[in-house]
Amino acid sequence: MPDTPATPVESLPFEAALKELEKIVDRLEKGEVPLAKSIAIYERGEALKKHCENLLKEAEARVQKIRLGADGKPKGVEPLDD
């Protein structure tokens, strides 16, 4: 089924997830999605959106760690353990 890519959402990198999400939104808006698959595709979009939001949140936290660590000089990226 070309409409529902098999790649698990959690394993997708940000760029790929966002690209697929944009494609889904575009297809839903254009009405290109068959009725019987519309809800599955919408739910895939929801999962992608959540995944993208999580990745962004993680990236944001990482940026904050750099800033916090840059009291004197930036120490580079600290591992995120929370």
Added chain:
Amino acid sequence: MTTCLLHHPVFLDHLTPPGHPERPDRLRAIADALDRPQFAALLRIAAPHSDMEDILAVHPASYIERIRTAVPQEGFAAIDADTFMSPASFTAAMHAVGAACTAVDEVIAGRATNAFCAVRPPGHHAEPEVAMGFCLFNNAAIAARHAQRRHGLGRVAIVDWDVHHGNGTQAVFWSDPSVLFASTHQMPLYPGTGAPSERGAGNILNVPLAPGTDGAGFREAFTTHILPAVDAFAPELIVISAGFDAHRDDPLGGLLLDAADFAWATGELMRLADRHAKGGIVSLLEGGYDLAGLAESAAAHVAALMEG
């Protein structure tokens, strides 16, 4: 008061490929639910074959011919990714239109106050020249036109609470202010139309609901937008595109309605029909793909129609 139930065995002969959600078992589930003693008073009428003139009021002859000749000798013919025909599908579609128009006749003649048509295939996605979303002929649009052309009614309101937007019905009446089309539906979802900005000649009212909207959210939207618009329009007949796929268990929708919500909406529309249309309501089955949710919701809807 009397409530009609329009049905026909040929609706079970419209077959779809294995695994297709729009399947004959949907009507079997509804028939079983309406077999209970509380529904004994229903006036049951076998739907006649439709009059071609009625269909021609919505679909051009070339389209009807295209659908007729698409009927396969055996197996299935695919009209699009969703929409299939089996050997009996054209006949079933003709009887579905016949059910809708007969229900209008019964209600306007006063032999019944209201009517429910347990039909397949459904209709609200069918545009004048496009079969789609499991739909071949637009039963609701044809019923409204039938009421106007055969019975001289002026204003007809079509209220569509199927979880999917009734793009076909909207297309038919886009520039016809004599018909109000008022719809609640999930957005985003198939078919992608149904934004509030789609207003037609001011006679189209789209009230999209966010995924996850529950019964309280639905009732609020219905009370705030749909009911006042129908009341102000003062229709001489209300047609309901009654899909039950906004039910919480439906596999094709993401709304969280219960059977009681459909009964509530039915009661609210009956109050408006009493005010403007001598109680006249013609309700047509559209979607609804969870057999238990569909049967329970349709039964609650019909019970409300009977209670008055």
